[in-house]
Structure formats: C-alpha cells, structure tokens
Amino acid sequence: MNPADMGDDLERVLLSEEQINTRLDELAEQIDADYAGKDVLVVGVLKGAVMVMADLVRRLHTSVEMDWMAVSSYGSGTKSSGVVRILKDLDTDLIGRHVLIVEDIIDSGLTLSWLLANLRSRGPESVEIATMLRKPDAAKVEVDVRYVGFDIPNEFVVGYGLDYAEKYRNLPFVGTLAPHVYSA
Ligand code: XMP
Numbered sequence: 001m002n003p004a005d006m007g008d009d010l011e012r013v014l015l016s017e018e019q020i021n022t023r024l025d026e027l028a029e030q031i032d033a034d035y036a037g038k039d040v041l042v043v044g045v046l047k048g049a050v051m052v053m054a055d056l057v058r059r060l061h062t063s064v065e066m067d068w069m070a071v072s073s074y075g076s077g078t079k080s081s082g083v084v085r086i087l088k089d090l091d092t093d094l095i096g097r098h099v100l101i102v103e104d105i106i107d108s109g110l111t112l113s114w115l116l117a118n119l120r121s122r123g124p125e126s127v128e129i130a131t132m133l134r135k136p137d138a139a140k141v142e143v144d145v146r147y148v149g150f151d152i153p154n155e156f157v158v159g160y161g162l163d164y165a166e167k168y169r170n171l172p173f174v175g176t177l178a179p180h181v182y183s184a
C-alpha cells in the first residue's frame with residue numbers, strides 16, 4: 001500500500017518507509033554489538049509487532065530464536081488500562097535466556113511494564129525492550145527501554161503493524177488518519 005491507495009483516509013505521513021528502514025539498520029547494528037556472542041530469544045508482541053519483528057531480525061547477525069506473545073489490555077477503544085490478559089503465551093522456557101521484547105509502540109507504558117514484570121518472573125538471564133515507536137507525552141509509567149526507533153507526538157497512528165479497527169497494518173509507513181475515518 002502506498003499513500004495514494006488511501007485516498008483521503010490519510011491525514012499525513014509521519015515516518016516514511018525510508019526513514020523506518022534507515023532506523024532499523026541503526027537499531028540492528030546496536031543490538032548486534034550489545035549481544036555479540038550471545039543467543040537471543042526475540043519475543044514479538046502480536047499483532048502490532050509483526051512488521052518490526054520481521055524487518056529487525058532479518059538485519060541481525062546475532063543468533064536468534066523467535067517466539068510470540070499476544071496480550072490484550074482490557075479497556076475500551078484506543079486507551080490502555082494496564083490490566084493485561086495473556087491471549088497467547090510463549091512456547092519457550094525463559095530460564096537463563098537473553099530475552100529481547102519487540103514492540104510496535106509504547107503509549108502509556110502500562111502494557112509493557114506489566115509484560116516486563118511477567119517475563120522477568122520467569123528466570124531469564126536478561127530482558128530488554130526494543131520498540132519502533134514511543135509516545136513520551138503519553139507515558140503513565142516509566143519503562144526502561146533499551147532500543148527506541150522513534151519518539152513521536154501523542155497522536156493515534158497507524159501503519160507498519162499498527163491498526164485502526166484491524167486495518168492499515170500493511171502500510172509500509174506510519175501515518176495519521178483523517179478525522180472522518182474515526183467518525184464513519
Ligand atoms: P500502552 O498504553 O499500554 O499501549 O503502552 C500499548 C498498546 O496500545 C496500542 N496503541 C496504539 N495502536 N496506534 C495504534 O494502532 C496508536 O497510536 C497506539 N497507541 C497505543 C498498541 O496495541 C500498543 O501495543
């Protein structure tokens with residue numbers, strides 16, 4: 001999909017495919033340097049992290065295994081409540097593992113701070129977080145994030161894995177939607 005495919009549903013492009021790719025190269029280089037000589041279990045958080053997970057791990061030289069979790073934050077609409085339910089758990093035992101959580105976006109930080117505590121309780125050697133996007137102005141809890149793609153304004157964004165009503169995940173860029181999309 002490109003911006004033209006979206007007609008007047010697209011308000012504006014926040015991060016282009018090129019910007020995302022350049023940043024992914026930098027993050028992969030940093031991750032390779034930090035985990036040199038180690039095996040890493042990369043944990044993608046479904047569904048939003050599918051794109052960043054796929055694009056990031058393909059850039060790594062580090063030996064990785066991939067696993068997935070699906071969680072849902074109770075609460076309505078576009079706001080996270082911090083009460084998290086596991087919809088799909090990991091298949092992998094975390095004892096002694098170097099775990100790298102890959103996320104699409106950190107908004108309030110509530111989901112991730114819950115996830116971090118949950119995975120840390122399973123006996124891993126280390127747990128770090130990589131997120132493509134972060135909204136610093138929306139933070140409700142401090143989460144120590146090792147790798148951040150971009151800090152973005154506190155607006156609802158779609159694309160590159162992020163959805164509105166399950167749509168727009170397949171945009172190769174990150175953008176905002178025109179108001180009429182939400183009111184339709
Ligand atoms: P918290 O607030 O717990 O939320 O950090 C993280 C989850 O909320 C979703 N989220 C978004 N989804 N556009 C989206 O499509 C956004 O701008 C946005 N902000 C938060 C997302 O599922 C994320 O994992």
Ligand code: MG
Pocket residue numbers: 048162163
């Ligand atoms: Mg969503």
